Amino acid sequence: MGSIQLKQVRKDFANFSVIKGVDLKVEDGEFTVFVGPSGCGKSTLLRLIAGLEDISSGQILIDGKDVSNVGPAQRGLSMVFQSYALYPHMSVRNNIAFALKMANQPKDVIDQKVAKAAAVLNLTDYLDRKPRQLSGGQRQRVAIGRAIVREPKAFLFDEPLSNLDAALRVQMRLEIGDLHKSLKTTIIYVTHDQVEAMTLADKIVVLNKGEVAQIGSPLELYNRPQNLFVARFIGSPTMNLVTGPSAAKRGAATIGVRPEHVEMSTTTGEWPATVRIAEHLGSDTFVYVEADGIGPLTVRLAGEAPSDTGQRVFITPQEPRVHLFDKDGLRIKR
Amino acid sequence: MALKQTMGRRVGLTAAAWLVGFLIFFPILWMFLTSFKTEGDAYAIPPKFLFFQWTTENYVEVQARSDYLLHAFNSIILSVGANVVGLLFAIPAAWSMSFAPTKRTKDLLMWMLSTKMMPGAGVFMAIYFLFLQAHLLDSRWGVGFLLMMANLPIVVWMLYTYFKEIPVDILEAARMDGASLSREIIYVLAPMAVPGIASTMLLAIILSWNEAFWTLNLTNVNAAPLTNMIASFSSPEGDFWALLSAASVLAIAPILILGWFSQRQLVRGLTFGAVK
Numbered sequence: 376m377g378s379i380q381l382k383q384v385r386k387d388f389a390n391f392s393v394i395k396g397v398d399l400k401v402e403d404g405e406f407t408v409f410v411g412p413s414g415c416g417k418s419t420l421l422r423l424i425a426g427l428e429d430i431s432s433g434q435i436l437i438d439g440k441d442v443s444n445v446g447p448a449q450r451g452l453s454m455v456f457q458s459y460a461l462y463p464h465m466s467v468r469n470n471i472a473f474a475l476k477m478a479n480q481p482k483d484v485i486d487q488k489v490a491k492a493a494a495v496l497n498l499t500d501y502l503d504r505k506p507r508q509l510s511g512g513q514r515q516r517v518a519i520g521r522a523i524v525r526e527p528k529a530f531l532f533d534e535p536l537s538n539l540d541a542a543l544r545v546q547m548r549l550e551i552g553d554l555h556k557s558l559k560t561t562i563i564y565v566t567h568d569q570v571e572a573m574t575l576a577d578k579i580v581v582l583n584k585g586e587v588a589q590i591g592s593p594l595e596l597y598n599r600p601q602n603l604f605v606a607r608f609i610g611s612p613t614m615n616l617v618t619g620p621s622a623a624k625r626g627a628a629t630i631g632v633r634p635e636h637v638e639m640s641t642t643t644g645e646w647p648a649t650v651r652i653a654e655h656l657g658s659d660t661f662v663y664v665e666a667d668g669i670g671p672l673t674v675r676l677a678g679e680a681p682s683d684t685g686q687r688v689f690i691t692p693q694e695p696r697v698h699l700f701d702k703d704g705l706r707i708k709r
Numbered sequence: 710m711a712l713k714q715t716m717g718r719r720v721g722l723t724a725a726a727w728l729v730g731f732l733i734f735f736p737i738l739w740m741f742l743t744s745f746k747t748e749g750d751a752y753a754i755p756p757k758f759l760f761f762q763w764t765t766e767n768y769v770e771v772q773a774r775s776d777y778l779l780h781a782f783n784s785i786i787l788s789v790g791a792n793v794v795g796l797l798f799a800i801p802a803a804w805s806m807s808f809a810p811t812k813r814t815k816d817l818l819m820w821m822l823s824t825k826m827m828p829g830a831g832v833f834m835a836i837y838f839l840f841l842q843a844h845l846l847d848s849r850w851g852v853g854f855l856l857m858m859a860n861l862p863i864v865v866w867m868l869y870t871y872f873k874e875i876p877v878d879i880l881e882a883a884r885m886d887g888a889s890l891s892r893e894i895i896y897v898l899a900p901m902a903v904p905g906i907a908s909t910m911l912l913a914i915i916l917s918w919n920e921a922f923w924t925l926n927l928t929n930v931n932a933a934p935l936t937n938m939i940a941s942f943s944s945p946e947g948d949f950w951a952l953l954s955a956a957s958v959l960a961i962a963p964i965l966i967l968g969w970f971s972q973r974q975l976v977r978g979l980t981f982g983a984v985k
Binding site for chain 2: 425427446447448452453454456457458460461462463464473474477478521525
C-alpha cells in the first residue's frame with residue numbers, strides 16, 4: 376500500500392514561507408506529478424515527504440500513519456535525485472545493494488535482489504563498473520535500480536530527466552512510464568517540464584509560490600484551468616490571454632484561448648492583426664502576430680502554413696474553446 | 710617562427726624554475742654535505758662545497774651520544790598518533806560545519822583559527838604547571854594530547870573545505886537508503902573524502918613532526934622526539950656544525966622521504982581550496 380496524504384503542511388524558513396499550507400492526497404499506485412515554475416516549492420515539498428527536511432506544521436500521513444517525526448529511511452520511500460547521487464567510490468552492484476546492506480539483509484538475498492533489479496533495467500553487463508565509467512542514461516538507470524531494490528511504498532523522483540539530452544529524455548520518459556505500469560507502485564514525480572507532466576501523470580499538482588494552484592488529471596488541467604496561473608502554465612506555447620472589450624462582451628475580465636484553438640484568415644475574423652514572425656517546425660507552424668488594440672497573440676497551425684512578416688490577417692477564437700476568467704483570475708464556469 | 714619562440718620561452722622558464730627550486734633546496738643540501746665533513750671543514754672559509762674529506766664520524770658520534778631510535782620512535786608515535794586520534798574529533802566536527810551549519814558556524818571556524826594566532830610562549834607557564842600537576846611531563850600521552858589539540862583547528866578547517874566539495878545529495882541518498890549518521894560517515898563520506906583526509910593528515914603530521922617548542926619544554930627523556938635530539942647538539946660548548954648537521958639530517962630524513970613520496974597529495978592538499 377502506498378497512499379500519501381498531506382494536511383496543511385507548512386515549511387517556514389527564517390523570514391519567509393516556502394510551503395504555505397498544502398493539502399493533497401496521492402492514492403496507492405497513482406503517478407502524481409508536482410509541476411510549477413522554479414522556486415514554487417515543488418522540490419521542497421518532495422523533500423518534506425521524503426523526510427530529508429522537517430515540516431514546520433501540519434501532517435504527513437503514509438498509509439494513514441503520521442510520519443511527520445519519522446526519519447527518511449523508516450518512511451519506506453525511495454528517492455531518485457536530479458543529479459542521481461550515486462556513490463562514486465562503489466561499483467554499480469554495490470550502489471544498488473547499499474540500501475539492502477544498511478538493512479542488514481543476508482548476502483544471498485542481496486545478490487538475488489540486485490540481479491533482478493539489474494535485469495529489469497538492462498544493467499547486468501555494467502554491475503562491476505564504477506559510476507564515472509557510465510553514460511548519463513546508464514547512471515540514471517542505476518539511480519532507479521537503487522530505488523527499486525528497496526521495494527518502497529512509493530518512489531520519489533526529483534527532476535530525474537533534467538540532466539539528459541532531448542532524445543534520451545524522451546526515451547527515459549517512456550521507460551519510466553513502462554516501469555510504473557509494471558511495478559504499479561505509487562510515484563511522486565517533480566518536474567518543471569510540463570510535457571513530462573502531461574504525458575506521465577495520472578494526476579498533476581500545479582504549485583505556485585508554495586501553494587497549490589490546481590490538482591487534476593492532465594486533460595482536466597488542459598481543458599478546464601481553474602485560474603490564470605494554471606491556464607498560462609499548462610500548454611506550450613502559452614495560452615493567449617485577452618482583456619478589454621473582447622473579454623467584457625463575453626462577460627469576463629480576461630478570456631483565454633489556446634494557440635491551437637484559433638483560426639487565422641487573410642479575409643475575415645474578429646481580431647485584425649499583423650504577422651510579426653512565423654516559426655516553421657514542419658509538423659506545426661507557430662505564427663506570432665500583433666493584434667490591433669489587443670497585443671501579441673500566438674497561432675498554431677497544422678503542417679506548413681506560409682506567412683510573411685507584415686502580412687495582415689484576422690484571428691478568430693473557437694467559441695467553445697474560450698476560457699473565461701473573472702477579475703481575480705479565477706475561472707468563470709459556463 | 711612561433712614554435713621557436715615557444716621553445717625558447719619554455720627553456721627559459723624551466724631553467725628559472727630549476728634555479729628557484731635549487732635555491733630553496735640549498736639549505737638542506739648544504740646541511741647534508743656538511744654532515745659528512747670534519748668540524749674543521751665545516752667551519753672553513755671560503756666554504757667547501759663538494760671537495761673535502763668525506764667522513765661518517767659525525768653519524769657515529771650522534772648515535773653514540775643519543776638514542777636515535779627512541780627519538781625517532783617518539784616522533785612517529787607523537788606525530789602520527791596525535792593526528793590520527795585527532796581525526797576522531799575532526800571528522801564529526803567538520804561534518805557538522807559543512808552539512809549542518811548554523812548561524813554560529815562561521816564564527817566558530819574563525820575563533821578556532823584565531824587560537825593558532827597566539828604564540829605558544831604566551832600560555833607556556835600555565836600549560837607547564839597543568840602538566841606538572843597532572844604528572845604529564847615527559848609523557849607521550851601528555852605531549853601527544855597537546856599536539857593533537859594544537860593541530861585540531863587546522864585539521865578541522867582543511868576537512869571542512871574538503872567536505873564542502875562533496876555533494877550533499879549523495880549523503881542524502883545514503884540517508885534514504887537507511888544509513889544512520891555513523892554509517893553515513895563511515896561508508897559514504899570517509900571513502901569519498903579519502904584524498905582530502907590523506908592530504909590533511911600529511912600536513913598535520915609534518916607540522917607535529919617539526920613542533921619544537923612544546924616538545925622541548927614538556928619532554929625530557931622518555932617522550933623526547935627528534936626535535937629534542939637536534940637541540941641537544943646545540944650545546945654550551947658551542948655549535949658543532951658538522952655534528953649538528955648529522956643530527957639534523959637524521960631527524961628530518963624520515964619526513965623528507967615521506968614528503969617526497971606523497972608530494973602530489975601534499976600539493977593537492979595545500980592548493981585545493983584555490984581552484985573552484
